[in-house]
Amino acid sequence: VPIVLALFAATLGLAMLLGLQLRRAAELARARTAFVSGISHELRTPLTQIRLFAELLEEPRLRSDENRIRWARIIDQEARRLAYMVENVLSFARAEEHALRVTPVDTDVGAVLDEVVQAFAPLAEGRRCSIHTEVPHGITVRADPAALRHVLLNFLDNAVKYGPEGQTIRVRVEPTAAVTRIAVEDQGPGVPAAERDAIWQPYYRMARDSATGGSGIGLAIVHELVRLQGGRAVVEDGADGGARFVVELINQAT
């Protein structure tokens, strides 16, 4: 009888384990499906604009310098967005395979920020957002410059996407003794305290953002890239009630 009981218990245990595994697999499958439809939606938005404005450029009835400049700018801006999204997906795929690599070197924060803000300006312009930077000179951190660029682009893109049109996005660099904090602050609705951990997980999307196109991978990549560089990424309350995304990186060894 004890043997029968033990077998019974073991079977029950295995069944429960199997059930749990199946549920996890189902959840993952659901998250993946949502991701695929989210990313395809996200990629289609810039593609749609590139195609439409390229076609309008060819329309003889609308030929004017003003239109040409404005539409060419939109095409350029959306092509950049598309490139950045593709980069995001590739990084995410690498992270999933644990193949994401970074090479931290002594990096001038001001130089990277200038470059990123300049590259991002056309995208911000699309939603009439201005970017205000406060960067003290001569701050050097241990970081992979390409990875840092990617992190900051993600922050800026989120700020533009979830903040209101015409807002001011503030970028601040705050050096402390051991680490340097780079903060990107928007004037949007902010991230509720209850969701501040979950947003860094792959495929996670906030319920209120279901109407905004998104795939839920941007911050997961940020999290991984920052972790690999020995830093950390957090979200806080911004001064205007918006979200304040912060990356903390280790200062250059002196």
Added chain:
Amino acid sequence: MTRILVVEDNAQLAYGLQTTLELEGYTVTTAADGATAIRRAAEWGPDLVILDLMIPEVDGYRVLRTLREQGMEQPVLILTAKGEEADKVLGFRLGADDYVTKPFGRLELVARVQALLRRAAKAQQPPAEPVERFGDVEVNPGARTVTRRGEELSLTPKEFDLLLALIRKRGLAMTRLQLLKEVWGHTAAVMTRTVDLHIFELRRKIEDDPSAPKHILTVRKVGYRFVA
């Protein structure tokens, strides 16, 4: 002017759509969220709505359902990045007339808009033709009635159609064959006698003196001609 409401939250894309449609001569207004879309549709009375599904506040499906519940019968074209079969089925079930996925070709979109508007125009009742008076006879094409000195005449449907066909071509001679084709849909000449028989009946009913008609005149060797 035909009015089109574009519901699209991406301001740049809304601008591109507006430019595209205005080029074709349409009057365009845009709405960036669902609540505005519903309000604008009610206030402005567009002839067609182009609707994105992923829009803030009230999503596109709900906008569509609300518009249909409020009795809006104008065509709705869903224009969205959601391209899965289930999305399309839901859209059509809620009352969409067409579905275009992004990215789309500008000319295809315009062609679909034109097709929807054409179909909608056809579905609408044609405007009623004015009441026609001659002598002491009054013909009401909308009501399909003919009165003489205030009294309703009893005309068969073909007699009525024949009278109307003659009135519409007033002053012009029409051959029996033309009348046959117009009223009966026939093209064969063997039936022309039918026209004469109906003309005989019509004259008997509307002319003061059917043997000396003043309105439905014979054009020798050709056919008939109507004069008021």
